[in-house]
Amino acid sequence: MSKLLRKPNLKETSPGVTIVHEVTSENSSLEYVGFKVIDLTPGSTYTEELAKVECCIVALTGKINVSDHEQAFKNIGTRESVFEKKPTDSVYVSNDRSFEVEAVSQARVALCYSPSFKQLPTMLIKAEDNGIENRGKYSNKRLVHNILPDSNPSANNLLVVEVFTESGNWSSYPPHKHDQDNLPNESFLEESYYHEMNPRQGFVFQRVYTDDRSIDETMAVENGDVVLVPAGYHPVGVPDGYESYYLNVMAGPTRIWKFHNEPAHEWILNRK
Numbered sequence: 001m002s003k004l005l006r007k008p009n010l011k012e013t014s015p016g017v018t019i020v021h022e023v024t025s026e027n028s029s030l031e032y033v034g035f036k037v038i039d040l041t042p043g044s045t046y047t048e049e050l051a052k053v054e055c056c057i058v059a060l061t062g063k064i065n066v067s068d069h070e071q072a073f074k075n076i077g078t079r080e081s082v083f084e085k086k087p088t089d090s091v092y093v094s095n096d097r098s099f100e101v102e103a104v105s106q107a108r109v110a111l112c113y114s115p116s117f118k119q120l121p122t123m124l125i126k127a128e129d130n131g132i133e134n135r136g137k138y139s140n141k142r143l144v145h146n147i148l149p150d151s152n153p154s155a156n157n158l159l160v161v162e163v164f165t166e167s168g169n170w171s172s173y174p175p176h177k178h179d180q181d182n183l184p185n186e187s188f189l190e191e192s193y194y195h196e197m198n199p200r201q202g203f204v205f206q207r208v209y210t211d212d213r214s215i216d217e218t219m220a221v222e223n224g225d226v227v228l229v230p231a232g233y234h235p236v237g238v239p240d241g242y243e244s245y246y247l248n249v250m251a252g253p254t255r256i257w258k259f260h261n262e263p264a265h266e267w268i269l270n271r272k
């Protein structure tokens, strides 16, 4: 059984609130990244008290109201399906605060966590604040929405990004890793991948492997699955006919995304 691949495991914790995924330091090998996906029916509310963790609340689909009990952000979220490929709204809430998410419509929400000790202001990250990048060429094309990149100082540890990969293409490719705390050359960041496919019966392949192959897993990943990347390279290949979406959460001792490409495959970047 894979240690890195998580299937949705639905638990209704209160009326209308279903936990789809819950990745914590207690149930995984990750220390810096925590992750939940929750489904909310219209009118239902999810509340959480954050201790020494910060949280980025991403309105994956549907409309929600978010409050930290001091500020309220109403009717946020921009899409019915992630495959509308438009950026969405998110809210950053710092450690030692609490928050409430109320569904205005049927909603799927990602909660991205990392340990955090210095309180920062709650921040609405509007869809239009996402940095949009088209990366790659040939069969390595992907569209990136930078929700909480290292250039945005709103968080202590969290980095959050979403990536759309076209049918028949590869992303997180050529393979790169960020598993050495060795700046300025490389940063140590754990990572989680929350995947969706369009059409939903699709699948992608993701390999997670370290230089010494102490980790080397190649996974068939289906709609709604989560892949954990405690270390190593983590490329994704998308079969013909299907589009891929994933939401990445990254965190580590230093909030800098400095990756190292696997030298054997770096030539991919240098094709004319």
Ligand SMILES: O=C(O)C[C@@H](O)[C@H](O)C(=O)CO
Pocket: 135, 142, 144, 161, 163, 170, 171, 172, 173, 178, 191, 234, 248, 259
């Ligand atoms: O550019 C991509 O293909 C996305 C990846 O960079 C992805 O966000 C990741 O692997 C981050 O380390």
